[in-house]
Amino acid sequence: MELLSLxxxxxxxxxxxxxxxxxxxxxxxxxxxxxxxxxxxxxxRRHLVSVPNDLPSHxxxxxxxxxxIKTLKYLSLLNYSNLESLSLSNCELExxxxxTFQGSNYLHTLVLSNNFLSVNYTESGVALxxxxxxxxxxxxxxxxxxxMVAEMLFNLSSLESLSLxxxxxxxxxxxxxxSLGRLRELDLQRNYIFEIExxxxxxxxxxxxxxxxxxxxxxxxxxxLTQLQVLNISYNTLEWFIADSGxxxxxxxxxxxxxxxxxxxxxxxxxxxxxTLLLMDNEMGFYRDFYNASSPKDMVVQFLLISGNMTNxxxxxLWEEFALSDLSGLHFLDLSQNQLRYLPDGFLRNMTSLxxxxxxxxxxQTLHIQENDPPxxxxxLDLSQNQLxxxxxxxxxxxxxxxxxxxxxSSNQLQGVxxxxxxxxxxxxxxxxxxxxxxxxxxxEKFSQSACVDFRNIxxxxxxxxxxxxxxxxxxxxxxxxxxxHLDLSSNHGVLLRGITPLQDIAPTLQVLxxxxxxxxxxxxxxxxxxxxxxxxxDVSANSLTSFPQFWGRLELHTLDLRRNRxxxxxxxxxxEQLKKSLRILYLSQNPYDxxxxxxxxxxxxxxxxxxxxxxxxxxxxxxxIFRVVEVSDNISQDCKWExxxxxxxxxxxxxxxxxxxxxxxxxxFLTFKKPxxxxxxxxCHWSSIY
Numbered sequence: 001m002e003l004l005s006l007x008x009x010x011x012x013x014x015x016x017x018x019x020x021x022x023x024x025x026x027x028x029x030x031x032x033x034x035x036x037x038x039x040x041x042x043x044x045r046r047h048l049v050s051v052p053n054d055l056p057s058h059x060x061x062x063x064x065x066x067x068x069i070k071t072l073k074y075l076s077l078l079n080y081s082n083l084e085s086l087s088l089s090n091c092e093l094e095x096x097x098x099x100t101f102q103g104s105n106y107l108h109t110l111v112l113s114n115n116f117l118s119v120n121y122t123e124s125g126v127a128l129x130x131x132x133x134x135x136x137x138x139x140x141x142x143x144x145x146x147x148m149v150a151e152m153l154f155n156l157s158s159l160e161s162l163s164l165x166x167x168x169x170x171x172x173x174x175x176x177x178x179s180l181g182r183l184r185e186l187d188l189q190r191n192y193i194f195e196i197e198x199x200x201x202x203x204x205x206x207x208x209x210x211x212x213x214x215x216x217x218x219x220x221x222x223x224x225l226t227q228l229q230v231l232n233i234s235y236n237t238l239e240w241f242i243a244d245s246g247x248x249x250x251x252x253x254x255x256x257x258x259x260x261x262x263x264x265x266x267x268x269x270x271x272x273x274x275x276t277l278l279l280m281d282n283e284m285g286f287y288r289d290f291y292n293a294s295s296p297k298d299m300v301v302q303f304l305l306i307s308g309n310m311t312n313x314x315x316x317x318l319w320e321e322f323a324l325s326d327l328s329g330l331h332f333l334d335l336s337q338n339q340l341r342y343l344p345d346g347f348l349r350n351m352t353s354l355x356x357x358x359x360x361x362x363x364x365q366t367l368h369i370q371e372n373d374p375p376x377x378x379x380x381l382d383l384s385q386n387q388l389x390x391x392x393x394x395x396x397x398x399x400x401x402x403x404x405x406x407x408x409x410s411s412n413q414l415q416g417v418x419x420x421x422x423x424x425x426x427x428x429x430x431x432x433x434x435x436x437x438x439x440x441x442x443x444x445e446k447f448s449q450s451a452c453v454d455f456r457n458i459x460x461x462x463x464x465x466x467x468x469x470x471x472x473x474x475x476x477x478x479x480x481x482x483x484x485x486h487l488d489l490s491s492n493h494g495v496l497l498r499g500i501t502p503l504q505d506i507a508p509t510l511q512v513l514x515x516x517x518x519x520x521x522x523x524x525x526x527x528x529x530x531x532x533x534x535x536x537x538x539d540v541s542a543n544s545l546t547s548f549p550q551f552w553g554r555l556e557l558h559t560l561d562l563r564r565n566r567x568x569x570x571x572x573x574x575x576x577e578q579l580k581k582s583l584r585i586l587y588l589s590q591n592p593y594d595x596x597x598x599x600x601x602x603x604x605x606x607x608x609x610x611x612x613x614x615x616x617x618x619x620x621x622x623x624x625x626i627f628r629v630v631e632v633s634d635n636i637s638q639d640c641k642w643e644x645x646x647x648x649x650x651x652x653x654x655x656x657x658x659x660x661x662x663x664x665x666x667x668x669x670f671l672t673f674k675k676p677x678x679x680x681x682x683x684x685c686h687w688s689s690i691y
Contacts, residue, residue, distance in 0.1 A: 051076040061085040072096045087111040094119040098126040114141035125152035140165040163187040174199035189213040232256040241266035268325040281337040332356040348374045356380040368392045380406040388412040401425045410434040416451025434467035443477040457481030474502035483509045490516035507531040517542035529555045556582040567591040570600030589614040595622035596640035
């Protein structure tokens with residue numbers, strides 16, 4: 001028995017090897033225009049006007065994209081009976097002969113995107129109906145209307161995935177998809193759909209993913225697709241989303257309603273499996289505080305739905321409806337770019353699994369954090385770009401950030417944070433307090449005595465952003481007990497007025513440091529980075545440096561940003577051989593360079609490992625004119641040589657020959673008239689002479 005099994009295994013291996021050798025031999029013998037990889041024939045962009053007939057007959061995938069094949073002719077695929085996948089995207093295809101796919105019994109994937117099938121859609125539809133095993137069909141970008149689609153999809157009962165994106169569909173009736181009983185994925189994005197008739201999706205019992213993005217749907221009422229798992233209705237004009245108010249269990253996991261005009265929080269199915277809810281860029285708000293209603297029940301809206309002879313009235317409560325849905329499984333909630341002024345009490349309390357909450361770009365003025373609100377599962381919280389002037393935490397609830405990893409409070413109006421807010425954070429890695437006027441706690445003062453912010457001993461903290469926080473000069477031990485790798489101190493003038501010593505506690509771990517616009521100048525703080533062995537990215541742009549900074553210590557930077565300073569000459573690498581070896585990216589633009597002092601430009605280009613990222617934007621000044629450094633001509637360089645000459649030396653060179661000429665002339669005259677002149681002098685002075 002064992003010998004028989006061994007013999008069968010060996011026989012199978014031999015057959016496989018022989019089959020593979022046959023494929024290789026066929027590929028080696030083929031001399032056509034296509035590229036063969038195994039059993040795949042790649043014929044993209046070969047200027048073919050028809051399907052080639054010289055390909056190996058065993059090919060299972062044929063790619064004919066971007067060829068001017070206007071007609072798929074009768075029997076053009078007859079030689080390829082094993083074909084499983086055919087792609088004819090961007091082929092100017094107008095017609096598919098009704099018998100084209102006869103014999104293509106194994107074809108399960110057909111891509112016909114970006115063609116002109118609307119021209120002969122009836123005949124093309126007849127051709128498609130012969131593909132009894134077709135599972136995936138792409139008809140996107142063919143200018144098809146809803147009537148054309150209904151004709152082409154008739155009786156394609158085997159389809160599992162269908163793309164009708166980028167067509168001209170305006171409405172969906174109850175018959176358009178009636179024969180697609182096995183469909184699991186439907187893409188209708190980027191059409192002109194403004195109406196969906198009741199029952200349009202009733203025949204799609206296995207539909208799991210539906211994409212209706214970039215259409216013109218004004219509302220979704222009585223949503224009842226219980227089998228859907230992913231629904232995307234982003235970039236429409238939705239003002240309402242109301243699910244069926246019954247007790248049916250929905251399978252919905254991901255719902256994208258972003259970039260619409262929703263006025264209220266969507267009325268979700270009471271029983272669902274939602275883990276991702278995207279509501280970004282709408283007009284939502286909570287308005288209960290604006291009304292003096294004696295009871296929440298007084299604030300209801302009734303929808304009158306008329307379908308044929310049937311009239312249905314749907315009543316919803318605008319203020320409490322969100323609490324009726326089971327959102328215990330929700331992991332990600334995006335409410336950014338809305339008009340939220342507050343969060344109702346208990347809004348987050350039932351979202352017990354929530355890990356990511358995005359509330360940025362709203363109108364929040366105060367935020368009162370109560371017990372279990374937000375839940376302890378929260379790991380990412382974004383409150384940036386609001387109007388927060390106060391962040392309140394319920395008593396004895398300072399540990400609500402215990403599991404938080406990312407906390408963004410940037411661009412608000414905070415003057416401080418609750419005392420001890422970060423005391424019990426054991427997992428937080430990123431804190432962003434940029435664009436808030438805060439004060440860092442001095443090491444000699446207990447943080448409980450003021451609203452100052454204390455980052456000391458947060459061992460998990462890696463990324464800290466404090467741009468434009470009005471910080472005074474840092475004191476020692478400001479970051480003691482942390483292991484920061486990214487630190488942004490930009491736009492805090494004088495923050496390093498006392499030197500770089502306050503950063504010594506994080507010197508061994510710091511990798512990225514931004515000192516943009518902090519008032520660095522030539523006579524100020526020396527950038528002594530001794531001990532910063534892991535620092536790789538340094539930004540000292542928008543300061544007042546007049547020369548290449550003298551970096552003390554062994555610094556192995558990879559990126560250095562020197563933009564918007566007062567540099568007049570390019571750096572000479574002799575000042576730092578270590579930087580010459582390690583630097584990979586350098587920014588130099590927006591400095592007042594003198595075109596006559598560009599000696600460093602050539603050596604910079606000689607460093608093959610260095611990229612000047614903004615090379616085209618580096619300019620220099622010559623005779624009140626601005627030139628791009630890469631375009632400085634030899635004439636300017638020649639003129640610079642004259643400008644560099646010392647004026648005093650030039651005058652000396654010009655005067656010296658004249659003086660010498662005069663001296664020689666005087667000597668000649670003197671020698672010529674020597675004797676008569678001497679006699680006259682003697683006669684008048686009565687000198688006695690011996691001749």
